[in-house]
Amino acid sequence: MLVLNCSTKLQKLEKMLRWSFPVSLKVYGAVMNINRGNPFRKEVVVDSWPDFKAVITRPQRQVHIHVISFVSESFVNGESFIWEACTFFFFLIYFLYSLRMDPKFTLAYLDISHSSLLNKTWSRGGNPRCEKYLANLICSFPSACVLDDEGYPLSWSLTDQFATMIHSYTLPEHRRKGFSRLVTTTLAKKLHSCGFPVQG
Template identity: 40%
Template sequence: MLILSCPSKLQLLEGVLRRSLPQTLTVYGAVMHINRGNPAQHEVVVDSWPEFKVVLTRPQKEVVKDNRDFYASLYAAFYWEIDACRSLLENAKVIDWGKAFQLQGLQDGLYEVARSTAEARDVHFEPYYYETVLHPGPPAHSQSRPRSDFLHFGTLNSSHAALLNETWSTGGNCHSLNYMDSLIRDFPSACLIDKEGQLASWCLSDAAACLTHTYTLPKYRGQGCMETVVQATARKLYANGFPIYGGVLRDNNPSRQSLKRQGFHFLPWTHYVIFVKPAIRYKE
């Protein structure tokens, strides 16, 4: 395996991944962030260069302070050959399966390799399955404001992290709180606030440039808030050349309908978000 650190090679990699969109979305978004300031302090691993069969992005060693923190330890991967993917994921120099991490990707084979590897190591494997949505861009302005005169755009900051953490379905703990704060600080986002200056709705994006944790407080639903914050975040991403994509749970009909109204296309690939937690570290 090789760690790509040369800027010219990383730019070349970005171009190769762009030509294989949309299946490369997660790792492509991560590489784009690396090439644009690297706010998450990630790095790129390939099996070989320049002819590579698998590519994976991961945090640099000094980034993750707690071995139990699978939020901060975000990996994204794409492969052309499944055997190369298996070899890379099983390589202890690439992924330490004794530490918690999350893995994102759009390929069924990636999910199967991760599952079988986790089973062989007797670690906890917790997958989430999202429908992948992609907007052809540019985002429309037709629904760029909520249907309420009492809401207006604000700016997310660290003081909002607790509320975001409480309302996130996969959050609610100290590690996810820190993760929410890092997303607020490092990546494009948008929010609406009410006349008292309190949060009403928001949309974040992550180290893979994926739209995530879009949420509207119950009393503000039905006013077009979701469309407003998604489009605002999408415009920030689009302005910097990023693809506009995300994932939605199949049973989340309100969000699915909202995304359709905004012009998102539903792709035939599942967006896998897999949490791996070494079981020995999580015993009660």
């Protein structure tokens, strides 16, 4: 097995994986995130290069970093690479949807203070480790949500390290109002504008 460290090879791999959709979608998303800052500190291993038959993404062997320490580093240093690239697009979408949405609701993105609510509503959540994982996703990858007039999330969706839209949820009392479609569409457009495949 060969670890790909060269950025040129990783970019070439990303292009090669694109031609194998949908089979390569998960590994493509991981390679794409590695090429765009590698927030989860992954590495790519192939059986041979350039005529590979297997591609594996795994945590880097030499890096042992606790999830919450990455969250604070990313938050303090402003290394949320995707946010910077998508800021203009997000505000354009926000402006367009705010023209049609009830003024007491706001289209926004999740912030780290929402991680406890997501942890409570996530089927795999309910523990501190999952809350740290969700906080890391919120800080590192695009998300979208509808907030009420007090800034409380009513509906949301976020992406993970594989560029997959995950953990979409609408609070039961706010279902059947179109919030889920609004959040999913906004996030999909944001991902597409940043060059990510839309999957989830």
